[in-house]
Amino acid sequence: MVSKNQLKLITSLQQKKYRNANKLFFAEGVKGIQELLDSNFELEHLYSTKNDFSKVSKELKTIISDDDLKKISALATANSCLGVFKMPAEKPIVETGLILALDSIRDPGNLGTILRLCDWFGVEQIICSKETVDLFNPKVIQATMGSISRVNVNYIDLKAFLVETNLPIFGTFMNGENIYKSKLPKKGIIVLGNEANGISNEIEELIQNKVTIPRFGVAQKTESLNVATATAIVLSEFHRVS
Amino acid sequence: MVSKNQLKLITSLQQKKYRNANKLFFAEGVKGIQELLDSNFELEHLYSTKNDFSKVSKELKTIISDDDLKKISALATANSCLGVFKMPAEKPIVETGLILALDSIRDPGNLGTILRLCDWFGVEQIICSKETVDLFNPKVIQATMGSISRVNVNYIDLKAFLVETNLPIFGTFMNGENIYKSKLPKKGIIVLGNEANGISNEIEELIQNKVTIPRFGVAQKTESLNVATATAIVLSEFHRVS
Structure with missing residues (x-):
């Protein structure tokens, strides 16, 4: 009972x-x-x-x-x-390899799927803006399929972190360099933005490397990719060269 | 009222x-x-x-x-x-470029996301096994974000179609060739399988080219990628060379 x-x-x-x-x-x-x-x-x-x-x-x-x-x-x-x-205590941020930075991801299913992708691709650290959906939301836990235990997630002042870091900062935009032709490092930060509004202006200013997943459709009408599928493609590109 | x-x-x-x-x-x-x-x-x-x-x-x-x-x-x-x-009448199957074949995708959100990906990557044709979730399910319509109007979807006897076709058939498996090292054509069929069980045995027999998205995670514990994120990576790989 x-x-x-x-x-x-x-x-x-x-x-x-x-x-x-x-x-x-x-x-x-x-x-x-x-x-x-x-x-x-x-x-x-x-x-x-x-x-x-x-x-x-x-x-x-x-x-x-x-x-x-x-x-x-x-x-x-x-x-x-x-x-x-x-709830475990938050661990310190691990600055090795690739770090995914989430700028206000709001959908719990998306965060869960992104965690699972990080686990698959060996990305050990996700940093989230404080507006990002909570990791311990039941729908996030449901969607992670256990990956939550293998990826470190921290909620921080994203802007302050990006100002301070020495790592190269990448972000996905509609008008960046073709990701298939970009030179992608093994160490760096990749920023992904909010489902509706993308990466916020104050974060965009701090991104040196804007990349784009080119659209191949003839109609050119699809407005954007879902953030989780964009993450899949970006992580795949960062890893395929390694 | x-x-x-x-x-x-x-x-x-x-x-x-x-x-x-x-x-x-x-x-x-x-x-x-x-x-x-x-x-x-x-x-x-x-x-x-x-x-x-x-x-x-x-x-x-x-x-x-x-x-x-x-x-x-x-x-x-x-x-x-x-x-x-x-509901529009079903149009004939268009056999140009890449065709995505779905073997019992059950989740409406996944089908919607896959449609959106096809639209982005210019894949004009999806063929679905009869067990695949219905295209006109409200949750599919919701997830397609309008891509439904630009991608042709047919529900067919998938096995019979694959037996008859002259196109090369690809499929994603856990034990296939590294997709990053595979030679991928511009014309062909890519099969994606059910969320829980993957590609069925009777369809697997018809697939000449088994490919795998390599797992980079150290823990090697993530069991699989979500089918929509796997589709994202596969379509990205098929297109990056073009």
């Missing part, structure tokens, strides 16, 4: 302010939860409709009904389990 | 069988509707909370309340308008 207090706590964790206040977040589904457990995220409590996760101690798990799971779930169709985890 | 019959009809269009029976589908939001109007999709009726779309004749539009829009909308947060359109 899920007590009233537990229900209240877990549903509150759908909101960033309560996640931060309680230093807790949750993940749903066997695969995502298992990934977090394997990656030494500290489990606060596990709620499951089945007697699974045999390695989790009895004190830390409760078998609940489908109805109770539905109440605590953030998904339209609840999975079979939900795990509440302790 | 939206009559009971209109409400019943529009909500029924969320289901494929009623879309096919009525030969109608709908789009939401000014931008998507405008794209369809500009692309000569035939409007059946427009419902808007504002007196907009001045070029649409009076007989074809109804101003409705926010509450009524909420009732007919398929979105969690309704937009300001919903347009019901006539």
Whole structure:
């Protein structure tokens, strides 16, 4: 059974302010939860409709009904389990190799997909402007498929960081140099912008290398690529030469 | 006002069988509707909370309340308008340039994103197995951002088509040739597989050229890329040489 207090706590964790206040977040589904457990995220409590996760101690798990799971779930169709985890302390920024900088990415699915792409391409560090969607948003956790444990994410004053850094700064624009013809380094920062407005003016000023994914369509009507698919192409280009 | 019959009809269009029976589908939001109007999709009726779309004749539009829009909308947060359109007749398959073949893509967001990518990269033809999510699903329409008017999509017996074709057939696999080192033609078919199971065995047998997007991550734990981001990278690779 899920007590009233537990229900209240877990549903509150759908909101960033309560996640931060309680230093807790949750993940749903066997695969995502298992990934977090394997990656030494500290489990606060596990709620499951089945007697699974045999390695989790009895004190830390409760078998609940489908109805109770539905109440605590953030998904339209609840999975079979939900795990509440302790939010880890933010680690220092790792300035090796490529760093992805996100300037106000708002869609949780996009952030999750971008994290998964970074994991695939071995990008270990993402820095986010403070306006970027929260990493511990349940929809982000859902979309990362466990990559959250392998990519370091920091929320910072992006402008201040870019002013200070010695790394070359790249950004995607509609009117930059053809990315297929650009010389791309193995160390640097790649900035990606907001879904609707792209990279903000104050950040654009700090970008020395503007690159563009050329459009091949005849109609030339597609306005832009989705930011996650643009990230896929950009990371692919930065890596194909290595 | 939206009559009971209109409400019943529009909500029924969320289901494929009623879309096919009525030969109608709908789009939401000014931008998507405008794209369809500009692309000569035939409007059946427009419902808007504002007196907009001045070029649409009076007989074809109804101003409705926010509450009524909420009732007919398929979105969690309704937009300001919903347009019901006539479903165009399927056009013959165009065998020029690259053709994307989708083997049971199930997620509407993925199909929409893939369509947008095809539009960007000038791929004019998508062929889908019959199990692939329906093009006129409201969530697909939402995700295409108008690209639906510029990419031809056919639902066919994919196996039979691949058996008959003279074009080279490519497919993405975990154990194929490094795509960055593969010789990629300007004419051919690229097969992409289901989100959970990849390309089916019966289709795999017909693929002469298996390619892989190499994983650069050290942990080597990311199981796979999302099919839409994989499509982005594959289409980018096929085009960068041209």
